[in-house]
Each structure stands twice: as C-alpha cells, then as structure tokens.
Amino acid sequence: MELWVYAEQRRGKLVSASLELLGLARGIADKARWALSSVLLGHNVEVLCKELIAHGADRVYLVEHPLLELYQCEPYSRILAKLASEAKPEAILFPHTAVGSDLAPRVAAKLRTGLSAHVVNIELDERRLLRQIVPGFGGSIMAVVLCPERRPQMATIMPGVARKPKPDWSRRGEVIRVEEEVSEEELRARTLELVEEPPEEKPLEEADIVVAGGWGLRSREGFRIVEELAEALSAAVGGTRPALDEGWIKPHQMIGHSGKTIRPKLYIAIGISGEMHHTVGILDSGVIVAVNNDPSAPIFEVCDYGVVGDAFEVIPRLTSMLRELRGAQLKQEP
Amino acid sequence: MVKQVPYELVVCIKQVPDPRFISRIRINPETKTIIREGVPAVINPLDKHALEEALRIREQHGGRVTVVSMGPLQAEDACKEALAMGADRAVLITDRRLAGSDTLATALALSKAIRRIGGFDLVLCGAETVDGSTGQVPPQLAEFLGVPHVTRVFSLALKGREAEAKAALEYGYRRVLLRLPAVVSVIREINEPRIPSVSGILRAHQIPVEKWTIEDIGLSEDEAGIKGSPTIVSDVYEIEVRRKREVFQGPPEEAARWLFERIVSVLGG
Amino acid sequence: MEFTFTSKQEMLRKAAREFAEREVAPRVQEMDETGEVPMDLVKKMFDLGFGGLLIPQEYGGSGMGHVARMIVIEEISRISPPLGFTLQIVHLGQAPVIYFGSEEQKRKWLPELAKGALIASSAVTEPTGGSDVLGIQTTARKEGDEWVISGRKCFITNAHFSNIHGVLAKTGDREFSYFMVEADRPGVKLGRKEDKFGLRGCVTGEIAFDEVRVPEENLVGSPGKGLRVALASISNVGRPGVAAVALGILRRCLEEAAKYAKERKLYGKPISDLQAIQWKLTDIYMDYQTSWLLVYYAAWLRDQNIRVDAENAMCKLWATEAAVRAAKLLTEVFGAYGVLREYVPQRLLRDAQVLIPSAGTSDIMRVVMARKALEFSP
Numbered sequence: 011m012e013l014w015v016y017a018e019q020r021r022g023k024l025v026s027a028s029l030e031l032l033g034l035a036r037g038i039a040d041k042a043r044w045a046l047s048s049v050l051l052g053h054n055v056e057v058l059c060k061e062l063i064a065h066g067a068d069r070v071y072l073v074e075h076p077l078l079e080l081y082q083c084e085p086y087s088r089i090l091a092k093l094a095s096e097a098k099p100e101a102i103l104f105p106h107t108a109v110g111s112d113l114a115p116r117v118a119a120k121l122r123t124g125l126s127a128h129v130v131n132i133e134l135d136e137r138r139l140l141r142q143i144v145p146g147f148g149g150s151i152m153a154v155v156l157c158p159e160r161r162p163q164m165a166t167i168m169p170g171v172a173r174k175p176k177p178d179w180s181r182r183g184e185v186i187r188v189e190e191e192v193s194e195e196e197l198r199a200r201t202l203e204l205v206e207e208p209p210e211e212k213p214l215e216e217a218d219i220v221v222a223g224g225w226g227l228r229s230r231e232g233f234r235i236v237e238e239l240a241e242a243l244s245a246a247v248g249g250t251r252p253a254l255d256e257g258w259i260k261p262h263q264m265i266g267h268s269g270k271t272i273r274p275k276l277y278i279a280i281g282i283s284g285e286m287h288h289t290v291g292i293l294d295s296g297v298i299v300a301v302n303n304d305p306s307a308p309i310f311e312v313c314d315y316g317v318v319g320d321a322f323e324v325i326p327r328l329t330s331m332l333r334e335l336r337g338a339q340l341k342q343e344p
Numbered sequence: 345m346v347k348q349v350p351y352e353l354v355v356c357i358k359q360v361p362d363p364r365f366i367s368r369i370r371i372n373p374e375t376k377t378i379i380r381e382g383v384p385a386v387i388n389p390l391d392k393h394a395l396e397e398a399l400r401i402r403e404q405h406g407g408r409v410t411v412v413s414m415g416p417l418q419a420e421d422a423c424k425e426a427l428a429m430g431a432d433r434a435v436l437i438t439d440r441r442l443a444g445s446d447t448l449a450t451a452l453a454l455s456k457a458i459r460r461i462g463g464f465d466l467v468l469c470g471a472e473t474v475d476g477s478t479g480q481v482p483p484q485l486a487e488f489l490g491v492p493h494v495t496r497v498f499s500l501a502l503k504g505r506e507a508e509a510k511a512a513l514e515y516g517y518r519r520v521l522l523r524l525p526a527v528v529s530v531i532r533e534i535n536e537p538r539i540p541s542v543s544g545i546l547r548a549h550q551i552p553v554e555k556w557t558i559e560d561i562g563l564s565e566d567e568a569g570i571k572g573s574p575t576i577v578s579d580v581y582e583i584e585v586r587r588k589r590e591v592f593q594g595p596p597e598e599a600a601r602w603l604f605e606r607i608v609s610v611l612g613g
Numbered sequence: 614m615e616f617t618f619t620s621k622q623e624m625l626r627k628a629a630r631e632f633a634e635r636e637v638a639p640r641v642q643e644m645d646e647t648g649e650v651p652m653d654l655v656k657k658m659f660d661l662g663f664g665g666l667l668i669p670q671e672y673g674g675s676g677m678g679h680v681a682r683m684i685v686i687e688e689i690s691r692i693s694p695p696l697g698f699t700l701q702i703v704h705l706g707q708a709p710v711i712y713f714g715s716e717e718q719k720r721k722w723l724p725e726l727a728k729g730a731l732i733a734s735s736a737v738t739e740p741t742g743g744s745d746v747l748g749i750q751t752t753a754r755k756e757g758d759e760w761v762i763s764g765r766k767c768f769i770t771n772a773h774f775s776n777i778h779g780v781l782a783k784t785g786d787r788e789f790s791y792f793m794v795e796a797d798r799p800g801v802k803l804g805r806k807e808d809k810f811g812l813r814g815c816v817t818g819e820i821a822f823d824e825v826r827v828p829e830e831n832l833v834g835s836p837g838k839g840l841r842v843a844l845a846s847i848s849n850v851g852r853p854g855v856a857a858v859a860l861g862i863l864r865r866c867l868e869e870a871a872k873y874a875k876e877r878k879l880y881g882k883p884i885s886d887l888q889a890i891q892w893k894l895t896d897i898y899m900d901y902q903t904s905w906l907l908v909y910y911a912a913w914l915r916d917q918n919i920r921v922d923a924e925n926a927m928c929k930l931w932a933t934e935a936a937v938r939a940a941k942l943l944t945e946v947f948g949a950y951g952v953l954r955e956y957v958p959q960r961l962l963r964d965a966q967v968l969i970p971s972a973g974t975s976d977i978m979r980v981v982m983a984r985k986a987l988e989f990s991p
Contacts, residue, residue, distance in 0.1 A: 080518070083483070084492055108513045112495045115480035119448060119487035124574030127478035141578075147366050147475055151378070153577045160574040170611065198523040199492035206516035219611075243607075267876075268955045276610050287950075290876050297610045298587065299603065305593070314588040315606045317599045327600035328607075335608065428624055539631045542662025542675045545624045 012099040013039045014162070016090070017050040017062055017070075018109055020204065024058050026174060026339075027105035029065045031167055033175035034132070035103055036066035041134050044100055047071060049093065051086055053079035056185075063183035065175050070185050071097075077192040080201040081109050083116060085192045091120035093188065099162045101140055103132075106166040118164050124157030125164040130171055140165065214263060217246035220274045220295075222265055224288070225252040226281025226302060226321060233258040235325045236280050242332040248272070250288045265291040280321050284309025301325060349504060351407035351465040353398040354458055355431070356485070357391040359415050359422035363474045376580045387422045390470025392429070394530050396537040398468050399430045401502060407465075408432045412457050414442060414450060420553050427548035428540035435461065439557045441565055446573035447476075451484035453568065456561040458489065464525055466507070471496050471529040479529065486527035494520045498533040618680070625681055629688035632661060637692045644695055644814025645960055648806075650774060651696070651814070658689075658700055659729030667704055667711055667850070673724030679849075679912040683857045687908075690861025691868075694964040695814035697861055698971075701854025702770040702815075706733030708846035709779050709791055713834035722777075722793070733793070734775035735851070736766040736820055737843050743768065743970075744977050746781075746840070751822065753782035753790055758829050760792060765804070765821045772820045773803055780822065781843045784836065791839035793831045800825035811963030848922045848981075849915060851972040852929040856908045859932035862965050863901040866939040869957055870894050870946045877948075884946075893942045900935035907931050923985035930978035936965035 015035045018025040032048065039046040048067040050058060052074060059070045073089055094102060094117070102117070104110040106128045118125035130152075131143035142155040142165050157163040214220060221243065223236035233253065240247045249259035250266060265272060266288040273294035280301050282288060289312050292298060300313040301321045310316045317324055361369060361383040370379045387395075398409045411426040413419050414437040423434035437457050445453065458464060467489070472479040479495065486493030498517070499510035507522040512531055522528070540548070558568050566572060592602045618626070640651050658664060666682045668674025675681075682704060690697030707726045710718055710733075725731035742748030751764020762782050772778065776796045784790040794801060804819030834842040871894060874885035884890045907928035914921045940962035944951035951958040969975065 083494070087487070108496055108511070111479050112483060112493075112511075115447070115478075115483035116487045116493065118480075119451060119484040122448070122574070124446065124448065125478075125480060126575060127476075127480055144478075145583075146477070146580075147361070147369050147378075150366060150369065150583055151371065152581055152583055154579040155575050156578050157575050199494050199526060200521045202519045202521055204513065204516065204518050206513075243611075276607065278607075286876060286878055299607065301599075301603075305591075310589065310591055312587055314590065315603065316589070316591040317603055318591060318593040319596060319599050323596035324599045324603070327596055328603050331600060331604040332607070424620070425624065425627075428628075539635070539661060540624065540628045541660065542625065542628075542666065542677060545621055545628065546675060546677075548624070549621055 011042075011044045012047045012069075012097065013042070013044045014094070014099040014102040015046065015048045015067070016102065016104040016110065016113070017048045017058070018105055018107060019050065019052050019055055019058060022052070022055060022058075024061055025105065025107060027107055027110075027167075027169035029061075029174045030169065030172040031103055031105050032062065032066040034167065034172035036175065038132070038134055038140070042100070042138055045069060047099070049073075049090060049102075051078050051089065053077075059183075059185045060179075061177065063181050064177035064179045066181075068183050070183065071188055072185055073188045073190050075190060075192045077194070077197065080204065081113070082197050082201055083112060083199050085190075085196050086113055087116040087120060088196070089188075089190050090117045092190075094121060094162055100138075101163040101165070104164070104166045106168050110166050114164060114166050121160075121162065121164075123160040123162060123164060124155075125166070126155040126157075127166050129155075129165045129167045132165060132167065139163070214246050214248055214265070214270050215272050217272070217274055219243050219245035219276045219278075220248050220265075220272055221245045221278045221280065222248035222250065222282060223253055223258065223280045224250040224282030226283070227253070227258070228281075230256070230258055232281075232322065235322065235329070239278065239280070239325055239329045239332070242329045242336065243276075245276075245278075246274075250282055267291065279309055279313070280325060282309055283307045284312060349405050349502075351401055351405055351502065352463055353401060353407055353409045354461065354464045354467045355391070355395045355398045355409060355411050355426070356454055356467065356469045356481070357395065357411055357413045357422055357426055358388045358470075358473050359385050359413065359419040360388045360473050360475045362386045363389065366474070371580050371582050376577075378580070385418065385421065387425055388470050388473045390472060390530065390532065392470075392537040393532060393534055394468040394470050395426055395429055395431065396535045397500060397530055398466075399538070400535065401466070401500075402430075405502060410435065410461055412454060412461070413437070414445070414453055414457075417555075420555075423553040424548050425540065427551050427553070428544040429538060430544055432551075434551070434553045435556060436553050437556045437558075437561060439568070441558055441568045444570035444573060445568065446575045447478055447480040447484055448574055449568060449572035451481050452488055452572065453558070453561060453563050454481070454485050455488035456563050457556060458485075460556070460561050466502075466524060467491075467527040469527065469529045471531045482527050482529035489525075489527065491525045491527060492522060493527040493529075494522060495529040497528045497530045500528065500530075500534065618684070621677070622681055622684055625677065626684045626688055628661065629663070629685040630691075632657070633689045633692035637689065637696055641693050641814075644693065646813075648808065648813040648816075650699060650816050652774065654696060655699060655703075655732075655774075656729060658696075663689075663700060664703055664729050665727030668707060668723050668727045669711075672719055673727040679853065679915040680909060683853065683860070683908055683912045686854060686857035687861045687864065690858040691865045692861075693814065694858050694862050694961075694968075695812045697858045698812055698855070698968075699771060699815040701851070701858060702735065703732060704854060705735045705846060705851045706771065706775065706777075706779055708735075708850040709833045709842045710793070712845060712849070713791070713842045717830065718793075718833065731777055732771065732775045733777045733779055734769055734772045734820075735843075735846065736769045736772065736778045737781045737847070738768045739765060740767055744974055746844070747787065749781065749783060749789075751780065751782045753780075753784050753792060755784075756826075759826045760790075760829070760832065762792060762794065762822045762825045762827065765819065767804075767819045768807070768817055769820055770815055770817045773806060773816045773818055778820065779833070779843075781839055784839070788837045789839040789843070790836050791833045791842040792827055793833060794822065794825055794827050798825050798827065809967055811960075811965070812967040813963075847972055848925050852925045852978075853908065853911060853915070855968050855972045856904070856911075856928040856932040859929075859936035859965065859968050860901075860904050860908050862936040862961050862968075863897070863904055863932065863939050865957075866936070866943045866961060867894070867897050867901050869961075870897055870943050873946055890946060893946050897939040897942050900939045904928070904932035904935045923982045926973070926978040926981035929972060930975045930982075933965065933968040933971075934975060936968060937962070940965045
C-alpha cells in the first residue's frame with residue numbers, strides 16, 4: 011500500500027512545498043506502514059529523483075517527455091490518473107500551490123474520488139482514514155473532511171503546514187521510469203511559458219505581512235528599523251498617526267480609525283503604544299506581534315507575541331536573523 | 345471593424361454568505377451544520393468577475409450569456425442579480441436531493457445542466473468561493489465536460505476558436521493557449537464587475553429564472569447530494585480568535601531569537 | 614398595510630449602495646475639501662439610470678417612481694450627502710416638464726433629461742424672495758412670439774453645470790410663468806458660486822438673465838400659471854428629495870455611533886455599555902426611524918398619485934431637523950474626536966445644517982402643513 015506525494019517542479023527545481031509535503035507524508039506513511047512514493051513529471055528532471063528520495067520518498071515514479079516540460083493540465087492529469095488506477099495508492103497528497111490546485115481536482119474527477127483542499131492539518135485515524143482539517147468561511151470555521159469509501163483519498167495541503175525535512179543523501183530508493191506518449195493535440199490548454207515577476211507593491215490592505223511603526227521610534231532615522239524589517243520579510247510598511255504627522259509614512263500607509271483597516275496574516279507593531287484609534291485597524295489580523303519598551307502599553311493586550319524591550323536593540327537583531335534565513339532559502343528555491 | 349464571432353458563454357455562480365458578515369456565522373453544536381440566519385446572501389464575489397468577463401466578451405464579439413447556479417430556492421435572488429447585470433438567461437438547479445454535495449457531485453450536476461443547455465464555447469467561473477474556497481469545481485467541471493481548463497486567470501483574450509489566458513502563479517504567471525470549448529476560472533484582478541443599472545433591474549424582473557430538478561438534468565439520485573459525494577464533513581467547529589498575549593522580557597539577543605522563532609513558525613518555515 | 618419594498622426596489626437599493634460604497638466613498642474627502650462637483654460621478658449616476666427614475670418609460674426613463682427615488686437618494690447620501698443632493702436637484706429640474714409639460718415638450722426634452730444629455734436646474738429663488746416667492750422680480754414680457762426674460766436668481770443648485778434652466782418669472786401682477794431657458798441662449802450669465810460650510814461638493818450659485826429670448830414652446834404649463842408649476846415641483850420632488858438626503862445622513866449617524874460606541878474603550882469597557890451613550894444611540898435611532906416612516910409614507914402616497922403637500926412638507930421638516938439633532942449627538946458620542954475634521958461627525962453636522970433652509974425653511978413647511986392640520990375638525 012502506497013502513499014503518493016505529487017512532486018511539483020518548476021524550471022527543473024523542486025518546489026519547496028513538495029519537499030515539505032514529503033516530510034509530512036513520511037510521518038503518515040510510517041504510522042500506517044505504507045510505502046511513500048513520489049510522482050514526478052517533466053523533461054530532463056531525472057536528477058531530482060535523488061533529492062526526492064533524500065527527503066523521504068521510498069520510490070519515485072518518473073515520467074519524462076519534452077511536452078511535459080511545463081505544467082500541462084490534460085496530459086499531466088491523464089498520466090497521474092492512469093498511474094493511480096494501475097498502482098492503486100491509498101492516498102495522494104498535492105501541495106496547495108497554483109499548479110497543485112489546478113491539477114489535483116481534475117485527477118480526482120477522473121478517478122471519481124474525494125479531494126479536500128488547502129488542508130492545514132492531516133492525521134491518520136484508527137480506521138486508516140485521513141482526517142483532513144480544512145478552514146472554511148475565511149478561516150473562522152474548521153471542518154474535518156473524510157473520504158470513507160472511494161480510493162485514493164486525495165488532498166491538497168497548504169504550504170507551510172509542514173517543515174521541510176532534513177535531507178538524508180544516503181537514503182536509498184527506487185526509481186520507476188514510466189514511458190508515456192504525449193501528443194501536441196492533447197495540449198488543448200497549453201502552457202506556453204512561465205513569466206516570473208517580483209511581488210508587486212501591494213496596497214496595505216492586500217499585504218500578507220505588515221510592519222508598522224509609531225511614536226516610539228522618535229525620528230526618521232529611527233523609523234528605518236521598521237523599513238528594514240519589512241524589507242527582510244517582503245512586507246508592506248505602515249504606521250500610526252504620529253508617524254504620519256512626522257512624515258515617516260504617507261497617508262495611504264496610516265493604520266487606524268481614520269486610516270486603513272487591515273487583516274494581514276502577520277502584523278508587527280514597533281514602538282506603537284496600541285491605543286484604540288490604531289488597534290481598531292488591526293484586530294482581524296492573523297497574528298499580532300508587538301515590541302515596546304513600556305510594559306503597560308495597551309498593545310500588549312491585543313497581541314499574540316510581545317516583547318518588552320528597546321526596539322532599537324531587538325529589531326535589528328531580528329532583521330539580521332531573518333535575512334540570514336532568507337539567504338539560505340533562496341539557495342534552495344527555484 | 346471587429347469581426348463578430350458570437351460566443352455561447354456559460355457562467356457558473358453560487359450564492360454564498362456575504363463575506364463582510366462572515367464573522368456572524370455560527371455552527372449549530374448539535375447538528376453540526378452552519379447557521380446562516382442573519383447573514384445576508386450575495387453572489388460569490390469572484391463569480392461576479394466571471395460574469396463581468398462574459399458580458400465583456402459578449403459586448404466585444406457578440407453572443408449569449410447564460411448563468412447557471414446550483415443551490416436552494418433562495419439562490420434565485422443571485423440569479424436575478426446576474427440577470428440584472430446583463431445575463432440573457434438564468435438556470436437554477438434546485439433540488440433537495442442535491443443537499444450535501446461535495447465538489448465532485450456539484451461539478452457533475454453542473455456539467456449535466458450545461459450539456460442540457462446546449463453547446464457552449466466558454467464556461468467561466470470564479471476561482472473560488474468565500475465559503476468552501478476549494479477552487480475545485482472548475483477543473484472537475486472541465487473534466488466532466490471533456491474540455492480543457494485553466495484556473496486563476498486574470499487576463500483573457502479570445503480570437504476565434506482560441507483564447508490566450510494569463511493564469512496567476514505564486515510569483516508571476518503562465519501564458520496559456522486555450523482551444524475552445526474550455527472552462528476558465530478567474531481571479532479578482534481580471535476586471536471590475538459592473539453595478540446593475542435600473543434598466544437591468546427592470547429587465548431581470550421580466551426574465552424568469554428557470555428551475556431544474558435532478559431529473560431535468562439527467563442526474564440520478566445516487567449521483568446527487570451526499571450519496572454522490574465521495575467526501576463527507578465529519579465535524580465542524582468554530583475558531584475563536586483569542587490573542588495569546590505571550591510576552592517576553594529579557595536581553596535583546598534572546599528577545600530577537602524568541603520573536604524570530606515565532607515569526608518563522610507563523611510564516612510556515 | 615404593508616411595509617415591505619418590492620423586489621425591484623430592493624435590488625435598486627443594493628445597486629445604489631454598491632455605487633455609493635465603491636465609487637463615491639473614495640471621493641468624499643476631496644469633495645468636502647474642494648467643494649467641486651465630481652462630474653464623472655454625476656455621469657455614472659445617469660448611466661446607472663438614477664437620473665430617470667421619475668420619467669415614464671415611454672419618454673426614456675424607468676418610471677420606477679417616488680419610493681424608488683427616495684431609496685437611491687438615501688443610499689447615495691449615506692455616503693455623500695452633497696452628491697445625493699445634486700441628484701435630487703437633477704430630478705427637481707425635470708419635474709416641471711414631467712408634470713406640466715405638453716406632449717411636444719415631453720417628447721422633446723424628457724428622453725434627453727433621462728439620459729443626462731440635458732440637465733435642468735430649477736431657478737426660482739431670488740434675493741428678494743425665497744420664502745416670499747411672490748416677491749421675485751425676474752420678469753418675462755411677450756414680444757411677438759417670443760418671451761424676453763430678465764432677472765437674477767440666487768442659491769440655485771446645479772446651475773453651473775446645467776445646460777437648461779427652469780425659470781420662474783413674473784408675467785403680470787401676481788402672475789407668474791415658468792420657462793425652460795437653454796443655457797447657451799445669449800444673455801444667460803452664470804454668477805458666483807457660493808462657499809457653503811456644508812454640503813460641499815454640490816454647487817450652489819447665482820445665475821442672471823439679461824434680456825434672454827425664448828420661443829413660446831419653452832413656456833411650461835399655462836401662461837400665468839407658473840407659480841403652480843414651480844411650487845408643485847418643489848413640493849413633490851424638491852422637498853422629499855431634501856428629506857431623503859437627511860435620511861441618508863441619519864442612517865449614517867446611527868451606523869457610525871453604533872460602531873464607535875462598540876470600539877471605544879473607557880473605564881475598561883466599551884462605551885456602548887454606558888447608558889449615557891446608549892441613550893444617545895436610541896435617540897438617533899428614533900430620529901432615523903420616524904424620519905424613515907415619514908419619508909417613505911409620503912413617497913408611497915405620491916406613487917398612488919395622491920396629493921400630499923402637507924406630508925411632503927412634514928417629512929422635510931422632520932427629517933432635516935432630525936438629521937441635525939442626530940449629527941450633533943454623533944459628534945458628542947465621539948467626544949473630543951467629534952470636533953476634528955478628520956472624523957466623520959463634524960462633516961455630517963455641517964451637511965445636515967445646510968439642508969435646513971433648502972427647498973423651504975421649517976417655518977414655510979409649517980405654513981404648508983397648517984392648512985391640512987386645520988382640516989381635522991369636521
């Protein structure tokens with residue numbers, strides 16, 4: 011019995027989410043005593059098999075063809091469905107990426123089986139069923155999804171749910187080459203090219219991460235620590251009314267009652283005391299982090315993680331830790 | 345002179361709880377079902393973008409826009425609003441036996457309805473809904489219709505029997521050459537949906553919303569609703585946002601490290 | 614009795630609200646600061662059909678009627694009272710032609726007025742007569758088959774972008790006639806624009822007519838019966854329109870008060886827990902609800918073609934004074950922040966106050982109502 015992980019590659023490099031998924035799947039496979047296999051489609055990607063095995067796959071199904079170099083929904087879904095109906099895996103996991111969420115549903119439809127989307131937690135229950143936990147209604151409700159009868163059980167998993175495992179390059183595994191015919195006619199939705207663009211400067215309301223500064227930063231120079239942290243996180247920069255009055259931010263960056271209301275995944279308030287006229291603009295944020303040297307500052311009432319301390323000492327250190335991590339990640343990411 | 349190539353356009357819409365009031369949604373602790381009372385219902389926002397795109401295609405090339413929806417009777421309001429925006433025809437598949445349909449059963453039902461409507465050149469959908477937000481129906485619908493699909497489209501240009509689409513990726517996009525007929529799902533950036541005009545509202549009240557049952561679309565009871573759904577929801581619970589209020593006080597290096605670990609964890613590695 | 618709106622009216626409300634929240638809201642601050650009319654938004658209102666609500670379908674409008682009109686003005690005014698007011702004056706300018714125009718006049722002007730190709734002002738008030746309308750001094754004398762009009766009008770809203778003006782002129786002793794005067798006729802001169810402290814973003818100003826010649830066809834209604842044309846239009850369209858703008862302000866006051874009270878924390882809890890604040894909210898609520906009832910009741914009566922000058926006057930008096938009360942209370946709910954220009958309450962208060970002398974002061978409203986009140990004895 012096998013558990014499959016779809017290995018997404020882009021431009022000949024494995025997408026980080028696929029490797030994370032292997033880590034997650036390895037845990038499930040060990041518990042269920044299933045073999046863990048990965049399915050890889052592309053052109054001239056054989057070299058990636060070793061990486062998949064090093065990250066936990068016992069076996070890799072490799073399908074190569076020039077026309078499969080870029081993601082193509084019809085041949086990719088056809089081939090995956092064909093392999094699955096022959097090998098009959100117990101479950102197939104996909105990363106919930108743009109490609110994963112484009113591909114997995116079509117495969118599930120071909121196999122007439124169940125698929126859950128953007129799973130944030132997945133566990134095996136006593137019946138060897140995968141309990142798939144998915145957010146609904148914008149995250150305010152969680153549902154547990156099961157696929158009790160049909161096989162394979164399928165799910166797309168949110169990137170970031172699992173940690174990328176440490177590769178063990180001494181691991182051994184099997185590579186099964188599968189020969190498949192692909193014709194031009196089959197490419198009715200043909201990906202012509204990938205165009206990569208750096209993330210645009212999003213308006214504050216659309217940013218996933220916002221770093222904001224307030225009166226505690228004392229000067230334009232002081233405000234720079236906010237900008238540097240934001241840069242290290244690819245975050246948007248915001249601020250309070252005092253920051254606007256001092257000219258450290260522009261009007262469209264002001265957060266609060268007479269400014270913007272935002273709900274980013276992560277909000278970091280630096281040198282902000284947190285009175286209501288500001289905090290009313292951030293209450294729906296995913297996680298709120300605050301740094302302030304006044305332990306009685308109201309911001310600590312509404313934060314998840316707070317540090318009482320000197321922002322000028324703490325933030326630059328945090329920024330350099332994040333820069334270091336990003337440097338390491340960039341070497342891995344496509 | 346732009347050559348008129350009229351297109352048969354189908355737009356799938358879903359009536360969902362108004363996302364602005366989503367925090368009011370409650371779970372019935374006994375039946376584990378969603379209580380939607382007190383939460384106004386709207387057309388799923390991304391479906392409006394899909395409809396807008398169809399209307400623009402009709403304006404540019406000529407053709408007909410049919411809106412299809414699957415839902416309870418009150419979804420008729422969403423269909424009426426679509427007619428007010430300019431759709432030519434609205435079909436609501438409404439049948440108690442469809443309750444509890446997962447995306448597979450939904451896609452199958454929609455595909456049968458679309459086949460019953462007749463030939464089509466393009467089916468447009470919103471990339472995801474505000475309630476389930478799986479995004480799964482468009483590709484599954486395409487599979488059941490036997491046509492190609494592209495999801496997360498933010499730019500679409502039709503030329504005869506082909507279309508060039510730009511579909512969003514995490515950092516950028518892919519250019520896709522699509523052969524019609526096809527299914528596309530669209531994201532917010534594609535256009536700005538129009539506001540229904542007074543004449544649209546009056547027109548909408550003169551075009552009846554057609555209501556179809558599973559017999560009308562040729563779907564069997566086994567393929568419908570819970571029976572036709574491979575996945576089930578075994579439990580539902582509300583998430584309450586309670587701030588952790590964990591506060592650290594200590595030397596800067598440790599404080600920075602403490603924050604670093606938590607931030608990295610929130611961002612998922 | 615039925616207190617529900619029809620499905621069409623509900624859809625219209627949704628569309629008007631969407632327009633207001635999406636297109637108008639971002640421009641509100643700029644309108645208040647510059648006092649300029651956003652002509653692109655005026656055009657959008659016409660494109661959506663908001664300009665033709667009172668014009669029958671056979672003449673290019675939608676004929677949706679008075680209740681529908683109140684809905685649209687309320688929704689737009691909830692976001693921008695000046696834009697709501699601009700729209701209501703658009704309708705007022707059309708009214709003489711709709712209700713008193715000859716068949717030829719209707720066919721000639723109404724389709725253009727519905728589309729917004731023609732925008733008409735209602736030029737009645739003068740320095741010598743607003744409340745005292747009989748005191749106006751603009752004259753019109755007949756020369757051959759033309760009328761020659763001379764005089765000065767003031768406090769005329771929309772005059773500066775209207776391309777046709779509805780002018781009330783004296784044609785005899787205590788005799789008045791109503792004329793449509795195209796803006797490009799020689800002798801039509803726009804004067805100063807007033808600098809109002811509220812309702813900024815709708816333009817009010819002076820317009821002068823210096824021996825302007827108009828043909829006989831431009832006389833609306835019977836000669837000498839112009840006062841009725843002007844006053845009936847103001848009664849059925851102008852006053853309710855002002856009331857609907859006030860209703861939008863009232864609605865907004867209620868929403869802002871509730872929101873602020875729940876967010877603002879003092880003494881360790883939201884101020885909405887304090888009865889003093891609750892009572893302010895209930896008073897705003899009562900003012901909103903009573904105004905709502907009067908406005909929609911009068912509109913419903915008008916849609917039944919019942920003559921309701923007293924009800925029109927009543928809803929105008931009540932809703933405008935209620936709006937001022939509610940805006941003042943809102944300002945108090947906000948505490949010190951209520952007097953700051955960057956917060957909404959002070960703008961609503963300024964906007965509401967400008968409605969008080971519009972389409973007739975509260976005293977004139979009482980004069981109109983007195984007649985009806987006296988009829989209550991057998």
